[in-house]
Amino acid sequence: MIFFKGFWLAFFLLVAGSSVPFVAQAQNPTVVTDSLKSKPVPALDSVARPNASDRILENLKELSRKKTFWGRVTKSLFRFDRKVTLNYNSPVLLNTPTEKHNYKVVRRIDYRTLNSFGYSITDTTRRPRNFLEKAGNSVHIKTHRGRIRNTLLFKTGGILEPLDLSESERLLRQKEYILDARVVVNEKTSTQDSVDILIITKDVFSLSGSVALNPSKAYGRIGLNDINFLGLGHQFRNLYTFGVDSLINNGTRRTWMYSGSYTIENIYNTFASAQILYRNEANYQQRGLNFYRDFYTANTKYAGAASFNYYRHPIYIKNEDDIRRRMNIEYTRQDYWLGKAHKLKSYNLGFENRARIITAGRIIATNYFNAPNPDYQNNTLYIGAIGYSFRKYYRSQYLFGFGRTEDIPAGNLFSLSAGYEAGQLYNRRYLGAKMAFGKYRTNFGYLYLDASYDTFIRGKRWEQGEFSSEILYFTKLLSVGTWQWRHFIWNRTSIGINRLYGENLLSINRQEGIRGFRTPERGTKRIVFNYENSLFTPISFLGFRLALVSFADVAWLSQSDTGNPFKHRPYQGYGLGIRFRNEYMAFNTIQLLLGYYPQGSSPLRNFNSTRPYYDFNDFRFTQPLVPDFR
Structure with a gap:
C-alpha cells in the first residue's frame, strides 16, 4: 500500500507542478538561430505562466546566484538560460529523390561529436553550465570518430550517390548510443563538382543499471548495461538475480539466475554484426552465437545471417492417459539465410528508385535431445522467398520519444515464400505470404496495415x-x-489453425494484449484493441521529460480452433498515469500507471513498465520468415 500512495503523491505533485517552469525562458520570445538552418527559428515560451509562477521563477533565479549551499544546489538542478527551438510539428521527408549535390566528389568530412549533457545539436552555442552536467560528461566516453565514420555511406574522395546524405543521417540516429544526428553540406565551400560535409552527433549517456533488494527475503536483482563500451559502439547487458527459490522440473532447486549478451556492430565497416548471448533462468535456458547483416538501406545489395543456439524450456504434452503434463524440452537450432536485392530501373536523371525486388533462401536445422512425441522430430527446413519492398522515411517528434528526432517508415512490402521440411519421421511442405502498407501525412497522421498467413x-x-x-x-x-x-x-x-498441442499459446498479458494485466489463460485465437492518449508536457527537470498517459485496452481470447472469440466476454483494462524519460541517458522510458481491470480479483492495480508499448514495423525485407506463435 506504500507504493500505491507514493504513486499518487508523485502523480499529483508532477501535475500540480506543471505551472512551475522547470525549463526557464525569457519573458519575451527571443529569436534562436538554428546552426543547421539558414533561417532563424523563433523560440517558444515553455509555459504560459501566471504571475505566481513568475515570482517563483524569479525567486529560484535569485537563490541560484547566491554562494550558499542551497544556492549551489539550485544552480546545479535548474537551467535558467536554456533555449527551446521550434519543434517539428509536421513530418519531413528524409530521403528526397533529387538532391542538388548528387554525384559530386566528397572533398572533406568534418566531425563534431557532442557530449551527453549541456549541449544541443540545433544550438551549438550551448555549453554545460552546472555541476551535474559537467560531472556526467566527465565519466562519459564519447563515441569514437571511427565508429561514426563507419556508419556513413560515403567517404572522402568518393562520389556522393543519391540518398547517401539522408540515409547516413538516419542510420546514425538508429544507433542506441546516439541521441540525434545531422549530416549537412557546407554550402559556402561547395563547388559544381565537389562538396564538404559536416557530421554532427549528440551522444546518449551509455551507462545504466538497476538494483532491487529485499533484505527480509535475502532476494535481489542487479543489472548493469553499457550500450557504447569505450565509445566503440559495443553493447553489453547483464542481469543477475540472487535469492531465488525455484523448483525446476527435474527436481533440483535454483537459487540464482543470469542473462547477458555482448554485441559488436558494423564489423570492419561491413554493416555486419555479431552477438553472443547467455540466459540461465529457472524456466528458460539459451546459449547462442549470431552473425547478421540486414538490408539496412534501400541500396543494400546483400543481406544474410548465420546463428547457432541451444534452448531448454518447458512445454505441455499429453501422455497415454490423455493427461496434460509439463516437461522441459531441449534442442539446438542452426539458422542460415542469404538474400539479394535487385534494383529497378529509373528513367529520371538524379532520381533513385527506392523500390527493390528481393530473392532469398533460408535453411533451419533443428535437433532435439529429448523429443516427447513425433511432433518434435529432428528436421531441416528449406525456404525460398521473393519479395517487393518500397520504403521511405519521415522525420518527426513526440511519438515514442520526448522531443528527440524519430524516423517514421512508410512504404509497401509484399513477399511470398515456399519451403520443404525434411523430417526424421515425416516430410511436409511450407507456404507463407505477407503484405504491409504504411502512410504518413501532415493532416492525417500515420496509418500502418499488415497481414500475413503461413x-x-x-x-x-x-x-x-x-x-x-x-x-x-x-x-x-x-x-x-x-x-x-x-x-x-x-x-x-x-488466429491459430490446427496448432500442435503444447505449443506456446497466445497470451493477452501486458505487451501481448492488455498492459498491466495478468491471467494464466491462454488460447489459439486472440483479438486485441488498444487506445492511448499521450499528453507531452513542457516540463523538463534534470533532462527528464514528462508525459501524462491514459489508456483503454480490450481483448478477446478463444481456446478452441473452431470457436468464435467474440462469443466470450472481452477482457478489459483502463488506466492513467505518467511517463518520463531522460533523452540524454540510456535508461528506458519509465511509466507509472494505475489500471482498472473488471475481470481481476483485485480490480485496481498499480504497475510500472520500462518497455515501449508501441513500435514501428519497418518495410525492409528481413528473411524468409516462419513467424513465432506467441
Whole structure:
C-alpha cells in the first residue's frame, strides 16, 4: 500500500507542478538561430505562466546566484538560460529523390561529436553550465570518430550517390548510443563538382543499471548495461538475480539466475554484426552465437545471417492417459539465410528508385535431445522467398520519444515464400505470404496495415498455420501552446489453425494484449484493441521529460480452433498515469500507471513498465520468415 500512495503523491505533485517552469525562458520570445538552418527559428515560451509562477521563477533565479549551499544546489538542478527551438510539428521527408549535390566528389568530412549533457545539436552555442552536467560528461566516453565514420555511406574522395546524405543521417540516429544526428553540406565551400560535409552527433549517456533488494527475503536483482563500451559502439547487458527459490522440473532447486549478451556492430565497416548471448533462468535456458547483416538501406545489395543456439524450456504434452503434463524440452537450432536485392530501373536523371525486388533462401536445422512425441522430430527446413519492398522515411517528434528526432517508415512490402521440411519421421511442405502498407501525412497522421498467413502441409492436412494482422494509427501532433498530444489506436489479431498441442499459446498479458494485466489463460485465437492518449508536457527537470498517459485496452481470447472469440466476454483494462524519460541517458522510458481491470480479483492495480508499448514495423525485407506463435 506504500507504493500505491507514493504513486499518487508523485502523480499529483508532477501535475500540480506543471505551472512551475522547470525549463526557464525569457519573458519575451527571443529569436534562436538554428546552426543547421539558414533561417532563424523563433523560440517558444515553455509555459504560459501566471504571475505566481513568475515570482517563483524569479525567486529560484535569485537563490541560484547566491554562494550558499542551497544556492549551489539550485544552480546545479535548474537551467535558467536554456533555449527551446521550434519543434517539428509536421513530418519531413528524409530521403528526397533529387538532391542538388548528387554525384559530386566528397572533398572533406568534418566531425563534431557532442557530449551527453549541456549541449544541443540545433544550438551549438550551448555549453554545460552546472555541476551535474559537467560531472556526467566527465565519466562519459564519447563515441569514437571511427565508429561514426563507419556508419556513413560515403567517404572522402568518393562520389556522393543519391540518398547517401539522408540515409547516413538516419542510420546514425538508429544507433542506441546516439541521441540525434545531422549530416549537412557546407554550402559556402561547395563547388559544381565537389562538396564538404559536416557530421554532427549528440551522444546518449551509455551507462545504466538497476538494483532491487529485499533484505527480509535475502532476494535481489542487479543489472548493469553499457550500450557504447569505450565509445566503440559495443553493447553489453547483464542481469543477475540472487535469492531465488525455484523448483525446476527435474527436481533440483535454483537459487540464482543470469542473462547477458555482448554485441559488436558494423564489423570492419561491413554493416555486419555479431552477438553472443547467455540466459540461465529457472524456466528458460539459451546459449547462442549470431552473425547478421540486414538490408539496412534501400541500396543494400546483400543481406544474410548465420546463428547457432541451444534452448531448454518447458512445454505441455499429453501422455497415454490423455493427461496434460509439463516437461522441459531441449534442442539446438542452426539458422542460415542469404538474400539479394535487385534494383529497378529509373528513367529520371538524379532520381533513385527506392523500390527493390528481393530473392532469398533460408535453411533451419533443428535437433532435439529429448523429443516427447513425433511432433518434435529432428528436421531441416528449406525456404525460398521473393519479395517487393518500397520504403521511405519521415522525420518527426513526440511519438515514442520526448522531443528527440524519430524516423517514421512508410512504404509497401509484399513477399511470398515456399519451403520443404525434411523430417526424421515425416516430410511436409511450407507456404507463407505477407503484405504491409504504411502512410504518413501532415493532416492525417500515420496509418500502418499488415497481414500475413503461413502454414505447413502434411499430405492433405494443413497444420501449424496462423493468420495475423496489425493496424496502427496515430493522429498528427495536436498542440495547445507548448502542450502537445497524440491519440494512438492499435489492433492486433492472431488466429491459430490446427496448432500442435503444447505449443506456446497466445497470451493477452501486458505487451501481448492488455498492459498491466495478468491471467494464466491462454488460447489459439486472440483479438486485441488498444487506445492511448499521450499528453507531452513542457516540463523538463534534470533532462527528464514528462508525459501524462491514459489508456483503454480490450481483448478477446478463444481456446478452441473452431470457436468464435467474440462469443466470450472481452477482457478489459483502463488506466492513467505518467511517463518520463531522460533523452540524454540510456535508461528506458519509465511509466507509472494505475489500471482498472473488471475481470481481476483485485480490480485496481498499480504497475510500472520500462518497455515501449508501441513500435514501428519497418518495410525492409528481413528473411524468409516462419513467424513465432506467441
